[in-house]
Amino acid sequence: MNRIRIQTHDFDLAQEYHQLRELSSTVGAVVTFTGLVRDFELDASIDSLSLQHYPGMTETLLQEIVDQANKRWQLIGSTVIHRVGELLPRDQIVFVGVASQHRADAFEAAQFIMDYLKTKATFWKQVSQDGQQHWVESKDADNDAASRWDSTDD
Amino acid sequence: MNRIRIQTHDFDLAQEYHQLRELSSTVGAVVTFTGLVRDFELDASIDSLSLQHYPGMTETLLQEIVDQANKRWQLIGSTVIHRVGELLPRDQIVFVGVASQHRADAFEAAQFIMDYLKTKATFWKQVSQDGQQHWVESKDADNDAASRWDSTDD
């Protein structure tokens, strides 16, 4: 059971966790990652964030990432939620939840999904700082994080 | 801000997450791990689980593990909860939550804390299967998981 959602409205961690936990009596581990909008970007405070994506393609790419995770680890279920539109500092922006029998699978798959989402999924962030809007630059650290999974790729 | 609790009663993931998220406006990532009682052990179904610990020493050991995590990663806060006493299949047994600025810190610290908790913290599980009680054997996989952190230890 894998769920992928792209939405403007907020999500509820408790509800997402509950669904993963209840998937099966064999679930022994649930790992959740929640990304939050920090109140600064490159050392300057931000007023708001605007998230654009490529409808259709984003869902396809996220599905590919989740499929890869399911090939590489023994997962019982996963949920990926990404918000788009206008967000404020401290808002929730992204959620990845993974349920598995053993904890290593859930930990690694959740981290893998986030690393790949950051570098492959078609989202673009624009920040508003002091009334000025500019697009966020991609980070080398994210590419490094994603590429470390390549070496053990099947 | 690091919290450690050992308790017989259940915990509420939403509440623990909320506390971590609200620690600071610099929190960009929250990773949670929840361990659940599976309904089988060594391929036999279990009726219940009884968790014993060494009061005082367990708290000290968990604090040492959390201190190490704070030395190795940039963390804003963490919460570790472990239940003791009688538990049933599908009950929540352990929670680790970590808040950080960047996701890699939260992911790695949460996994580190769980791996060390599994091999260092003074908890012992007894399962009841078909009316018979027996102590759970420790798993080589857990020692392997913990020892992989040793090589990069300071």
Add this chain to the structure above:
Amino acid sequence: MESQEAGVQKLVTRTIALINLLFFGRLGDFSKDVPATIEASTPAEIRQRLTTDHPTLGKELSEPQVLVSVNQMIVSWDQPLADGSEVAFLPPVTGG
């Protein structure tokens, strides 16, 4: 445009297709007065033709990190295009 007639008539070496254009992220800022459709046979040709009227956009599209997709699949710049294809120009992604 110069070879459009020949291409359509003969279908010899290449087809000139009517393409729907999309620009994402920072590329959107440079493409506000770009038409929604264009005629071209490959993404590389789209880029080349856009550069004529929109040199700043053309320069942005030539950045090595910019990817191109056709009908929501990442492709190479010399991918032949079919009529009605959706071609999108994608700067490095920054979600999550």
Add this chain to the structure above:
Amino acid sequence: MESQEAGVQKLVTRTIALINLLFFGRLGDFSKDVPATIEASTPAEIRQRLTTDHPTLGKELSEPQVLVSVNQMIVSWDQPLADGSEVAFLPPVTGG
């Protein structure tokens, strides 16, 4: 027992201390009729003396994975013991 008097009188090489004993996990099952306290100068001596009256427990305590703590700190088996110390025998942990 054989050297207890000499030890207490002179405090020469070792002290015989009154120790509070704790057994965890599966070790608890083998120590139900073991007294709560014992006199000994090291954890190794405790184990040796328990083996006399409780051979099954003694065998369990000799398993290499069993750890010993004194006042809630993991120590070596030849750690000198002070009066009133809390000595606990710990099989491999299985929490989480």
